[in-house]
Amino acid sequence: MNLNLNLNVNPGQGLCGSRHGGGRPRAWIAAALALVLLGGLNPARAEKAGHAHQHGAVTVSIGIEADTVTLLVEAPLDSLVGFEHAPRTAAQKRAAQALLARLRSPAGLFQPDAAAACQIGAFEVDGGVLEATGAAPSDGHADLDATYTWTCASPQALRSLDLAGLMQAAPRIERVSAQIASPQGQFKAALKRPATVLRWGR
Numbered sequence: 001m002n003l004n005l006n007l008n009v010n011p012g013q014g015l016c017g018s019r020h021g022g023g024r025p026r027a028w029i030a031a032a033l034a035l036v037l038l039g040g041l042n043p044a045r046a047e048k049a050g051h052a053h054q055h056g057a058v059t060v061s062i063g064i065e066a067d068t069v070t071l072l073v074e075a076p077l078d079s080l081v082g083f084e085h086a087p088r089t090a091a092q093k094r095a096a097q098a099l100l101a102r103l104r105s106p107a108g109l110f111q112p113d114a115a116a117a118c119q120i121g122a123f124e125v126d127g128g129v130l131e132a133t134g135a136a137p138s139d140g141h142a143d144l145d146a147t148y149t150w151t152c153a154s155p156q157a158l159r160s161l162d163l164a165g166l167m168q169a170a171p172r173i174e175r176v177s178a179q180i181a182s183p184q185g186q187f188k189a190a191l192k193r194p195a196t197v198l199r200w201g202r
């Protein structure tokens with residue numbers, strides 16, 4: 001187990017270099033992220049970790065603590081719907097509504113390792129500019145953030161997460177990178193379409 005694993009995203013990797021979201025309060029998501037980044041990381045450093053905004057990519061963080069699994073999904077809207085502004089055309093409005101509806105019906109969207117016996121719990125989807133309440137991005141790029149939690153009977157058995165439902169709902173997703181913080185240690189995982197399953201710690 002390597003507790004010194006660097007979970008920071010290289011700022012040079014991002015196309016925009018900073019977090020997005022128009023300054024909306026995200027206390028719930030921040031709390032979830034803090035949970036994900038358990039293991040003694042400096043909070044200030046965790047805050048700086050941010051994410052790389054790369055079109056076609058999705059970044060996820062998975063935290064396992066006691067019987068609770070938290071999944072934080074950060075996706076450039078381009079990876080999900082192909083545009084990063086408030087929907088204008090009828091087609092864009094349909095795409096935004098369909099995506100948000102799918103993300104808010106989490107059954108089958110993500111499938112944790114069956115051996116872990118997880119049941120979906122609370123979740124929150126922040127559609128950003130896709131929603132009427134979303135502030136316009138200052139730099140022309142915009143993200144969607146979503147957080148899902150599960151309660152698992154055998155959380156120690158969780159070694160994979162199948163994202164097939166998400167990748168079916170968003171065919172523009174080409175790759176997913178993940179960081180995982182669990183009692184067994186911290187891991188990184190990645191997948192490229194047509195693969196849909198993140199695996200770690202095996």
Ligand SMILES: [Zn+2]
Pocket residue numbers: 053055076077078084140141142
């Ligand atoms: Zn962008």
